Amino acid sequence: MNLDQRITALADRLTGLDDRWRSAVRAVPRHLFIPDRAWCDSRDRPAHLIDRNTDPEAWVDAVYSDAAIVTQLDDGATDIARGKGDYTSSCSAPAAVALTLGALDPYDGDEVLEIGTGTGWTAALLAHRLGDGNVTSVEIDPAVHTTAAGNLAAAGRSPRLILGDGSAGCADGAPYDRVHVTCGVDRIPHSWVGQTRPGGLIVIPWIPRWEGGHLTVLTPTGDGTATGRFHRAVGFMPLRSQRWPLPSLQDAYRDSMTDLDPRRVLRSSYGADIAIAALHPHVYATHADRPEGHFHLSLWSDDSDAQVHYSPEHKHVAVLQRGPHDLWDEVQDAYLRWLSWGSPPKDRFGMTVTPEGQYVWLDLPANPVTEPGGPRTPHAQRQ
Template identity: 55%
Template sequence: MNVAGRVDALADGLAAGGELTDPAWRAALHAVPRHLFVPPVAWADPSDEPGYAIDRERDRSAWCDAAYSDRPIITQLDDGTSDVRGGKGRYSSSLSAPGAVVEFLELLDPYEGDRVLEIGTGSGWTAGLLSHRLGDGNVTSVEIDPEVHERAARNLKEAGRAPRLVLGDGTEGWAEGAPYDRVHVTAGVRDVPYAWVEQTRPGGVIVLPWMPGYEPGHKVRLTVGADGTASGRIAGGARYMMLRAQRPPAASGPGGGGDVREREATVDPRRILRAGYGLDVALAASLPDVSAVVADGDPARVWLWAAGAGAQTVGSRVRQFGDRDLWDEVEAAFFRWLKWGEPERGRFGLTVTSQGQHVWLDDPGRPVTG
């Protein structure tokens, strides 16, 4: 395998797409080759076609192609209880797509000598890239899964990198190494743990995939202030596996008991589904405890659920049950967003304090509430 040629081709594609702009990360891609972190057997997950198993022994060429494509590779299903070659089950660990990795590393923007805490070691590749850039002694990476933790240690050793690897719950950070200049989060986060803010020095930065209950996810860059809060704007889209401690509850559906209320939607649900990411953020902020799955097909379908309540739309027909009318709440948030002038995603931000978090519009002093 011509590793240098494959890395150059990958990097050129990322540069052309705007994900890769810093030559230092291009150098890191060469120094820490991605194929060293791909298991012998895994599941390739392209976004534009069905996934497929890759096996280094059976088809080395396809395995190498997957290793140097801008696509995620699933390395574990159902926390290790399902065979990854089948591709069926909950994705629980992966080697993220290079474009997503580089975008977050560039958003992190570490300086030479910065101390970095990484939440979610996974395959170990991003820890290796950070270690090449900053030095092994400046990188601490926390992983909750023992099997994934051990595999990452082997991968990093083969790549010649030795960051500090911690087996533990990333929501708690790693206080022994604090304070950090940067916190790099590689798993979806619904509620930002305040421990990460406490362990970051004032002026430091936390980057994370914010994955609220209402789809989709968003890149967020928070800066920690001298007052012990962290705040920053949404910087684009992201889709990541959730932190294990923050996985959403299982969905429940109408008809399982209780009072089911039916009506016609006030506004065509397609208008809501297709309004854009700005509305998605407004909905997530207005309904922070609500989870959703949407399918913008024919007919469009939406499933919403929260503790003690749920809703479903099929076309323009709405069914709601439990102690809240969740679709009514969605429509109310939609009309508020219209009154605000239909702001786009980049006008929203997130602030985290010791009391929790809130979304704001244009300015941290303008919180968005339900």
């Protein structure tokens, strides 16, 4: 296919978008926002370098696939060609962009605050759909901000670009009808609630420390709070002010065993993931299948860690824990609580953000699982 055909094919594949958004995808070609060298993070093959100068066909193939294109490593400290390091800026995969823009559901003339300009592609799509003067996009990284401005100018778009910390929003221009967040957020900044009109929408990739992320759509209710539900699974780079440190521990592990299979905890349900993340928001997890049926789970927080290893050769599961928190015990307790609630699925949970913090609820905001100060037990499940 030639370039015009590729652009049209990409727009046609994004079936979650209405015709106005697909028109924006056709009018704002993605390749205008991708540098000559970048790192293609695709689900179909291992992540790899794309270079327009050495292999232009492969570069275009990657740009018009459903792949995230990573444009910065380690805040710019590492050459993108190395591919090793933390992903710190990217052009999100088209399907993820379609998911968030579809959830945004703006009216004509709506004013949108975008958190995280990145390459500028989503800002350009918003500007085409709503008008340049109705879009404000905030970017914290000076180099990324400058590059995005050049990309947008090349595409003929001129939304308002702000260099600053997106966690503070942009009070100059508030209130906004919509807030579009392009980075993962664990703790929702209340500034976004205060800068959105009552009845507006805040579309956020909620990325707690525990297992994956969830597209979250919140509506401010006019009393300083915003509430809404969790939707599709998503994955985004974290907001820079909310990156998670790894602990540096020297104390010895405490040995114990558990009868709970850690694979059940990790693979039961997105509902279990939300319950664990809500009840113990300080716990981070990674896990991996090992040869011959073995499974390993690593847990950590700012001051503790745990290792849980399942072996099909043993009746009990080995647990090692150190630091002031017994992280596996906390996770196990949260999972068993979720079971005691009737194993509610993801779509029965939601979140409310208040000036004091945020809490997760089951079925209704009046039935909290957690409060800004910590966990609690919800009422019996509602049918």
